[in-house]
Amino acid sequence: MPIAYLDEYRDRALAERLVAQIRKVQTRPWVLMEMCGGQTHSIVKHGLDQMLEAALPHTLELVHGPGCPVCVTSLEMIDKAHAIAQRPEVIFCSFGDMLRVPGSRGDLFRLQAQGADIRVVYTPLDCLKLARQYPAKQIVFFAIGFETTAPANAMLVYRAHAEKLDNVSVLVSHVLVPPAIANILQSPANRVQGFLGPGHVCAIMGYREYEPIASRFQVPIVVSGFEPLDILQGALMTVRQLEAGKHTVENQYARILNRDGNPAARQLVYSVFETCDKKWRGVGAIPKSGYKLRWEYRDHDAERRFQVAEIDTLESDLCISGQILKGIKKPHHCPAFGTACTPLHPLGATMVSAEGACAAYYAYGRHLQPSMTGAGGPGRGPHTPQPGPPAT
Amino acid sequence: MCLAIPGKVVSAFEAGGLPMARVQFGAVTREACLAYVPQAVVGDYVLVHVGFAISRVDEAEALRTFELLREMDQLTELDAPAVVAIDAPAVGDLLAGVPPCP
């Protein structure tokens, strides 16, 4: 039984009890989506999805949402980043995860090898130190992330502005979770019936803004942590709501967050950023789903400063990550998965970050199982249990 | 990369006009900004994301989560090289003049 995969963590007995509880309340199959890349990673590592799908006769399918900011940063933005990073006066700073993300023509590592000054930073604040240290250079930060990262990136801009560090600018590619959930629910191909909400995003934002979505689309949203027991408990809470015909926002992660989140962090985010329409890689444009700098901070806008011309983008035509990010397909449905596309030679962004669904499936050996379980789309046939991943 | 890593505040200081702390994550100690969790004091455990504390956690929770992140290979953020500080001028009150949340 797939429960064996849980051997490696301590709370196995509790996990089994949670699964038994889910089986008890469940009277028909349901499809849930987790919205945080950390949850995806944990689910695949511990085989939680296989465990829940094997809960015959009523399967509980987990599909993986667009919850990895590295994966959904648009190709246009990546290409713009590459164009800026190549300029001789620029020190281009980024979180480490972004360096291997394939743009239309290679990645940041390749540019670094060709002599571009590209630095991995631990925190956006490091850019302030670099700006003071190299006043004749342009320090550009690739400000990506969900709401969790926005307070850190906002502080960089706020401090650069306050200190009049004119040589600091940010390439902003922030994305927001609630509009993405709404977008998934509006799609005619949608299969998702309940959501595990993103715990650390809500540690900043709270979960008020999920309430109108839950009631408008009549879908339960349970804000959850990313540990195996958090996810199973979140799944149980969601299934309970589904079975009772309820659709509210619940908080599984109350030990970390409350309905209000972190108001001090939000205050600075709102003073530096405003919402804008945003293009998500593989998903497309979603209205009001991103942040851009407010007008007061326009001098720190890298796009404005470097006036990068439109670049023709080239996405791999094999990659189906767009359908994966919407929960329509899973990584093993991609013909390139584990063959033409691996973490060392990623064709799409979901193979790059450890939180991308393709990379997580690869890391835990699922490319070795060609006949994996899981749905291929709305019209799938009856579920058949399949062997699990090899023991690690 | 939205995961926050729990660590223990081992010292607090001010730098570049910001309340900062040294935070210990297992064998690694790194700086973190306390601007968003101003109530944290030395000895507290905080969740840190890209160099910013975002909330406080209790010790047992912190230790368990840290172990789990280590098992999941999700601590790479801590491997980023440190950038050496050059003293910043003080710029007055943090968040002074920032309008309240809508």
Ligand code: SF4
């Ligand atoms: S395996 Fe690679 S090519 Fe296929 S969807 Fe995932 S990232 Fe794209």
